[in-house]
Amino acid sequence: MGRFKNYLPIFGWLKDYNSASLRSDLLAAMIVTSMLIPQSLAYALLAGLPAEVGLYASIAPLVAYAVFGSSRTLSVGPVAIASLMSAAALGEVALQGSESYLAAAAMLALFSGLFLLLLGWLRLGFLASFLSHPVISGFITASGILIAFSQLKHLLGIEAGGHSLPQLVQSMLTDLSQWSPYALGLGLGVGAFLVWMRSGAVSLLTRLSVPRHQAALLAKAAPLVGIVVTILLTLWWDLEQRQVALVGAIPAGLPLLSVPNLSWSLAQQLLLPALMISIIGYVESVSVGKTLAAKRRQKIGSNQELIGLGAANLAAGFSGAFPVSGGFARSVVNFDAGAVTQMASIITAAGIALASVFLTPYLYYLPKATLAAIIMVAVLSLVDFSILKKTWRFSRSDFFAVLITILVTLIFGVEAGVSCGVIASIVLFLLRTSKPHIAEVGLVEGTEHFRNIKRHKVITDPQLLSIRVDQSLMFSNAGFLEDRIYADLAGNRQVRHVILMCSAINEIDWSALEVLEAINSRLVEQGIELHLSEVKGPVMDSLVRTGFLGHLSGKIFLSQYQAFEQLRYRSDRQLVSEV
Template sequence: MQFRPSILTRSLPILDWLRDYDGTTFSRDFLAAVIVTIMLIPQSLAYALLAGLPAQVGLYASMVPLVAYAVFGTSRTLSVGPVAVASLMSAAALGEVAVQGTGDYLVAAAVLALLSGLFLTLMGLLRLGFLANFLSHPVISGFITASGLLIALSQLKHLLGVSADGDTLMKMAVSLVGEIDQVNQYTLGTGLAVIIFLLWSRRGAVRLLGRLPLSSHAASMLVKAAPVVGVIATIVVAASFGFEGRGVALVGEIPGGLPELSLPWPSLALVEALLVPAIMISIIGYVESVSVGKTLAAKRREKIDVNQELVGLGAANLGAGLSGGFPVTGGFSRSVVNFDAGAVTQMASILTAIGIALAALFLTPYLYYLPKATLAATIIVAVLTLVDFSILRKTWNFSRSDFFAVLVTIVVTLLFGVEAGVSCGVGASIALFLFRTSKPHIAEVGLVEGTEHFRNIRRHKVLTVPEILTIRVDESLMFSNAAFLEERIYGDLAVNRQVRHVILMCSAINEIDWSALEVLEAVNHRLDELGIGLHLSEVKGPVMDSLKRTGFLAHLSGKVYLTQFQAFNAARAQVARGSASRDLAAAAAAGSESA
């Protein structure tokens, strides 16, 4: 009966940290919640507008999802909520099925969150978290960089006070150029002022606060409230100088109150249209969230469960869908602030949700005069941290295949939109995996004299014997690469016709599938016909178990050796005996002729 609690705490991680919760931990979580709430209010409003939704929907997506993740998520400091990339992807998906500003658009947003939540939860229950490892991190970085540029460009219309549309680089650029003569100077001035203030606050405000009797950590935390200062300042300016009558777009009236929990009943056509975008949003959000969660957990020597994280994020998105929100995931900047502010458990997220709820109840009337340019400026400054073109230089220097995969992902995302970019990123990651597994590193190795070690003959000075070909395969053998090994062996034999023994060094082979076994059987048969022995060395236990269940070992022309050194010495001894026999035969023939 002792295993029951562990199963329960794995399914409900909240029980793990709630068991030892105390007042000291609460005080630290409360402080972190206050800071994150102040940061999240303008972010949630801004990302809702980025997704094409009313501002209050951002608040709705920052309540129930936070509590749901706190119950089911395993990271103690990850902060879940609306994020830039997921909001942009949501806008692209929703724009295909409904018109902004309509009830259908709101319903579609909730359905998108529900589908994302169902997909993530199903993945978690099926223990499929490992599938995220097939997404190349350089490719994801390239996609996020391109998405950051698209997000910043999409906000220029709010910054300039013009009507523009488009979801790709070219469409946005053409639309903005066509509206350039309609720029509202008050809107532009407001947006630029907020951008300059936010950029200055990252360094200048820290130095300014450093002159006060505050610790550097406290000063850094206060700087995180800079967007709220920008919001308050521009609300005051907009109300005082009558911006509404000067053509400045304002957030306007935001309905107060808490979201109503309801289950939308979509049509089958709507589900079919949103299913693939929901999966794409889920994949990108999960990869980003798990990366942040692992990084923060490692700093405190904690550990997250990648499969339970799928359930946690799934529950958060289900909560978003049921409360009239849109897809959410773990945010990098928000989670780092939560961590640095001293959050110990997910109680900080629950308290943050309460703070957002209070804001929705009592603060929404004061947001009427908030210029949309302020929120656009907040988004632009936030997404600038996502843009990292250095990934191109790094991958170019390290791996050209990675470079081209990243480059193609960036270009496709910019030119054809985020959905095409995600598809390209997934395709590029799979293509990279298949390319690398189809052509594993194979080295001919020789003996480092004076040792029992074998190294690549092209990298080290080693002892080799012309009659012995020793090959080391640095990859498991499977259907995708077995033919490559076969071609390599036959190619080496064509170059060196003296070979009488081929030793396959198996130290890096963790698995051999049926296709690879058939190739090995064909190679063994071909070598046997040529009078060449095929030997195996350093075969791992699980691989040996698999081979024993077949007839391969019984028909092997050579032997299986525990170490490569034993195999090499045995082959060398056979070569020496063969040479001695040939010498005796030659001497006998010569004596017979002289007689």
């Protein structure tokens, strides 16, 4: 059973499942279902797909993740960012509304699933760490703005398109004369109601003696209330005859499992977008999953999450849907509602399936302006310009990386934004690894501790140069260390010993080892010995295997204090003998 738990986490919680867990999961599922139905419809609209496809993306993927996912409370399904990225990718390969567009959406989900499964099989979950969090925050902020602007056309009741901010603005200005006051009034009303429900409703319900926690959960059902009310208003005022665009006929029934029609030329166009969607979806999902798991002292496996999300996207592809990932707001609601296992997601999937069978005829009269308002209110919470202020104060390099990512995403679209974000993260990583913090250190009087001579009042010796490197030595930064040592020695003829303090060095690669050998040889030519102190065990093992220690001109010291004291004493004796 233990082996099955590693590959199928469902067995980890299913064996201890009981009636109390079922009650908790059932309550959470009811709340999440009421939240997911409008979200599914809205995000299908955002992706340029028929409304029923959003429901399809909320059935099989939820069950697949429940079997293979390691988080017990992550709620998988359609999300705003993945929907926007899907729309951008699909718009390049097929005409919206065509059969080819639907097939391409399923293929996009299929490829996303395959990429995630491959990364999970190769155990490459750690790669997500290479994406800078500030850069991802900048991308999400810009995407939230793009999503909000893309929904203005439905709010105004006009035809408009585009995948970048300039395209969207230009397209809307062209068609602005055709705007519908009824659609705008309806959308603004729903938007104002949703915003009020997030704050005012909770206070009102609390004053009515409803516990604050329950009041907050009830407020999450606001989108469903908005849908019901606007459907009734559409029927009452016959808004279809007043230029208010409706969702229209939605076929009732469950999705049919099938393999998408694979076209090699189409596959080539979708591979890169699928990879980008996979990366962003995984980063978003795993960060949410880890946050929620930590609150209950649970843990999730990064590699297993790749497999769980990969299975969910495969299920989406085979059920004619589009890419899915873990939703932040939905997962938090699921957690706060008391979900204890992924049974809540399975029950949610069953609820969406029932809605697909029995409720779809009533969704004909749902105004698109309502869904647009739901999307806009949801995604505007993603917009966080404070990241610019924070990074400006903390790190200018982070600031410019975030700013460039935001501007590229807004001006050129999400695909360019993702590419820019990945490149910016890699550049930041290389910049930081290529120029590690290196400090000349001295002894703090009365202690055995060594600190930066520029920050502390310390004891030094003119014949000793103590250098501390605060990073592992590798091909990207070894030359920087070499230049620093030579610069410190330039014009200083008193130095007889260079001590490299290795307390922060966790690894030395071959390129760095060759640089150390070159430094050692050059110092010997100048009558200077190179010593190492506080070398960690794994690093020492590597140095022993290479034979470097046999050529080292100096010694290996257990501590920097020991090196300083012994070499200072030796230098003093040598100086006396020379006199």
